[in-house]
Amino acid sequence: MINVTIWNEYLHEKLQSEVAAIYPGGIHGTLGNALLAAAPDEIAVRYALLEEDQHGLTEDVLNNTDVLIWWGHMAHDKVSDDIVERVKGHVESGMNLIALHSAHHSKLMKSLLGTTLDLKWRHGDSERVWCINPSHPIAEGVPECFELPLEEMYGEPFDIPAPDETIFLGWFSGGEVFRSGVTFTAGKGRIFYFQPGHEEYPIYHDKNVQRVILNAVKWLGKRNGE
Numbered sequence: 001m002i003n004v005t006i007w008n009e010y011l012h013e014k015l016q017s018e019v020a021a022i023y024p025g026g027i028h029g030t031l032g033n034a035l036l037a038a039a040p041d042e043i044a045v046r047y048a049l050l051e052e053d054q055h056g057l058t059e060d061v062l063n064n065t066d067v068l069i070w071w072g073h074m075a076h077d078k079v080s081d082d083i084v085e086r087v088k089g090h091v092e093s094g095m096n097l098i099a100l101h102s103a104h105h106s107k108l109m110k111s112l113l114g115t116t117l118d119l120k121w122r123h124g125d126s127e128r129v130w131c132i133n134p135s136h137p138i139a140e141g142v143p144e145c146f147e148l149p150l151e152e153m154y155g156e157p158f159d160i161p162a163p164d165e166t167i168f169l170g171w172f173s174g175g176e177v178f179r180s181g182v183t184f185t186a187g188k189g190r191i192f193y194f195q196p197g198h199e200e201y202p203i204y205h206d207k208n209v210q211r212v213i214l215n216a217v218k219w220l221g222k223r224n225g226e
Ligand code: ZN
Pocket: 101, 102, 152, 197, 198, 199
């Protein structure tokens, strides 16, 4: 069994009715339901939220997490430094991390990678996600190219260290390009950053996006031996 913890700041869904309409059970709920529907015998899901004590990320939870998925945007600065240090320590000891979309600017990602992770952005674009490393396990069953008709543009330059692997490239209708799926190593832990996922668009209902996240969970969850 791969133990997945999905962390969400869970604010846009409560504050903006248009986001709530897309993700009535929260972004975390949509992500979790998709994983459980795809691999109920392989994956166990729990949720952790900003509003919970210790943001839901107690030592006990982290000790029992193989893969942590992180979604945050408007409240990066509300995440306590102590919890960031704790989670970072677990990643460096071998817990693996999937950072989604605006999690690029989380304290956790900045601390793990040591760069600003700055990028260009613009709302209301469309994206073609190109798979440029089709033999990678994270790309299994994903088409060479898939389209997200509404997505926030994230553009290069993306201030990250040289990734271990670049699996997806995003091309936006405004002409920008972006390293949309990249892996890193932090101590004994592995990180997969995946760009799609702006909260105002139904990105996490897209079957290709769900497949990428499922593949990443399986790949990262098996790395340390089940
Ligand atoms: Zn966004």
